């Protein structure tokens with residue numbers, strides 16, 4: 001580990017762009033920090049990572065990323081506490097998931113040190129880019145894609161791993177209206193739904209656009225076989241509270257195993273909130289909405305943190321959720337962001353300090 005860290009070369013940007021950024025009014029993921037980490041795979045192995053100024057890439061038109069979509073990514077955040085220390089949240093989980101995605105897409109798995117040491121080196125260099133304002137953070141995007149060339153439909157022999165960063169504010173403006181999907185599917189049994197593969201998101205854009213045109217912000221995906229059970233939303237896992245029980249769907253090969261989701265389950269259990277991990281049918285949801293036992297729905301994910309859902313649409317009918325002052329969503333958001341931003345103790349050992 002130590003050796004790799006020392007071997008990461010750093011080419012510094014001549015001029016920092018940081019003065020051009022309005023840190024009080026950050027949108028999500030649209031301005032990028034000065035540097036990025038780059039690491040290439042060739043001749044059967046991953047080379048040494050290097051840090052270079054954030055810049056455009058040059059790729060051969062026959063690079064397999066363009067034709068066969070061998071592309072995977074992760075999403076994580078760095079948080080700055082009031083004392084100026086910088087923290088990551090469960091970064092090893094992102095590393096493990098990146099490699100689960102890599103394996104499924106026939107991309108060579110990345111050594112742990114390349115990810116963890118590379119991340120440490122990059123975030124230390126970009127520490128000034130980590131916002132301190134409540135609700136803002138440095139969004140971190142590790143990704144791997146096929147640079148190897150050829151029109152033959154087979155895995156590439158060259159890949160690139162990059163980590164880029166974007167100081168970011170909140171993902172959604174306010175509460176979210178969702179449409180329960182009855183026609184399209186995000187993922188299929190035996191497919192790549194559990195992986196963070198770029199194509200999973202491309203496939204969501206058209207149905208999501210149709211939902212947006214109807215006045216919703218997101219689609220809630222249902223199982224591809226029957227469309228009877230809710231699975232997850234665009235970039236979030238979904239929780240529902242019926243009565244006093246917090247319920248979320250079990251992960252499977254169609255659903256992304258969200259780090260926020262499993263953290264919330266652990267926090268809720270610790271706080272004495274009843275939790276159930278089980279299938280939730282749309283009929284159960286509609287019945288609970290009608291009889292008043294459906295108290296809350298919220299999405300959970302790194303980008304969106306905990307995003308309350310204000311209403312869901314199904315078969316042309318909108319079901320409004322109550323506007324609660326003391327919601328489990330708000331409690332979970334506070335609990336998790338307090339851990340992430342070093343405002344509370346960290347019983348689970350999830351916080352990871354970036355050594356500056």
Ligand SMILES: Cc1ncc(COP(=O)(O)O)c(C=O)c1O
Pocket residue numbers: 075232233234235236237256257258259260261300301302303
């Ligand atoms: C499809 C999908 N589901 C769920 C999540 C939430 O996962 P996490 O909490 O690890 O960010 C994400 C975001 O990464 C996602 O893209």
